[in-house]
Amino acid sequence: MNRNIIQPLAAAALLSLSGAAHASSDEAWKQLAADVEAKCKKAAVSIEKPSATVDPFGSSHYGLALVTGKPKGAKGLIAQICVYDKQKKTVEIGSELDAKQLGLAPAK
Numbered sequence: 001m002n003r004n005i006i007q008p009l010a011a012a013a014l015l016s017l018s019g020a021a022h023a024s025s026d027e028a029w030k031q032l033a034a035d036v037e038a039k040c041k042k043a044a045v046s047i048e049k050p051s052a053t054v055d056p057f058g059s060s061h062y063g064l065a066l067v068t069g070k071p072k073g074a075k076g077l078i079a080q081i082c083v084y085d086k087q088k089k090t091v092e093i094g095s096e097l098d099a100k101q102l103g104l105a106p107a108k
Contacts, residue, residue, distance in 0.1 A: 062084060
């Protein structure tokens, strides 16, 4: 392939990908975020009253959230990464991460 065409093709690809985020309505993004939040909170079975912070757009294939809260039956604060498959509308949740190590909790 001609080297002179690689940069324009790459720029065009990036522009078309960035336009995809703007193509959806605000209501659709809000609905996606609400579904990600609800399903991620439900999946966080080891957290009492989980709180989810949702990436407003996620990636092209996945919704993303960070779920935090008090671990059931223990003290402290933990976090779990939650990944929502936009096509299947299912979630997977990662293992417990110490919120202090992530810089999410104030040091004593």
